[in-house]
Amino acid sequence: MTPRVRVFPDLDRASAALARHLVERGLEARKARGRFRWVISGGRTPVGLFARLAGADGRRFPWSDTEVFFADERCVPPHHPDSNFRSAWESFLSRVPVRRSRVHRMRGELRPPSLAAARYARTLGAGAPSSPRFDLVLLGIGPDGHTASLFPGSPAVTEVRRPVVAVPRAGQPPYVPRLTLTPPALSSAREVCFLVAGADKSDAVTGIFRARPPGDPRFPASCVQPASPPVWFLDRAAAEGLPSGRALRSGGRG
Numbered sequence: 001m002t003p004r005v006r007v008f009p010d011l012d013r014a015s016a017a018l019a020r021h022l023v024e025r026g027l028e029a030r031k032a033r034g035r036f037r038w039v040i041s042g043g044r045t046p047v048g049l050f051a052r053l054a055g056a057d058g059r060r061f062p063w064s065d066t067e068v069f070f071a072d073e074r075c076v077p078p079h080h081p082d083s084n085f086r087s088a089w090e091s092f093l094s095r096v097p098v099r100r101s102r103v104h105r106m107r108g109e110l111r112p113p114s115l116a117a118a119r120y121a122r123t124l125g126a127g128a129p130s131s132p133r134f135d136l137v138l139l140g141i142g143p144d145g146h147t148a149s150l151f152p153g154s155p156a157v158t159e160v161r162r163p164v165v166a167v168p169r170a171g172q173p174p175y176v177p178r179l180t181l182t183p184p185a186l187s188s189a190r191e192v193c194f195l196v197a198g199a200d201k202s203d204a205v206t207g208i209f210r211a212r213p214p215g216d217p218r219f220p221a222s223c224v225q226p227a228s229p230p231v232w233f234l235d236r237a238a239a240e241g242l243p244s245g246r247a248l249r250s251g252g253r254g
Helices: 011-033 047-053 084-091 113-124 183-187 199-210 244-250
Strands: 004-008 036-040 066-070 072-074 136-139 164-167 178-181 192-196 231-235
Touching (some): 011 036, 011 047, 011 136, 011 192, 066 084, 072 084, 113 178
Parallel strands (some): 004 231, 036 066, 136 192, 192 231
Antiparallel strands (some): 072 178, 164 178
């Protein structure tokens, strides 16, 4: 499955293109199914994207018909500085007309973390790990090729039974336990989009694209394999190790 790749001069322009893409996908989902089920991720990279969606770029977004889920969370209370929910809420969810009841946070404060994982699995719906159906999953990657809280060497990367698991120790600071959707759950989306920026991600991007076979646990992001090819929104620095022809053939340059 060949990813679709769009390369932009910088993160700001990649974020602008992705904001437009999200609006269109949201409107399509509302028209087809009455609701847009969207999974978001934490980290610094999507901050500009979220600011755009909270501003003029998000005016057409179907907020009142959107459900928001989280790809992962640290095992901390929702008001903690390290909470993905807090970051998303303060940066944009509190600034848009999304219904609070449709923002489904992971309850990182629950103990043991496995209890929080089981409760979030119920939020997603019963069935096999691949059964949750999201309209779109938004992910990033780390310099080590991780995505969500799926780190190289973690058993969560090869989990096939459960849609949500606890990760006892993260592969990067802060090393607190985490909760994460597993590859089958993330792959159950109708579309997966990656937003990646920075030269420090270039080696990881190259490794993910060269992973043989696809789904190499050394590069956890390669284990997210939806039915349709993922769409990668890259800045030029992150795409440095990719053949330019691949980018042009797969998605074009923005």
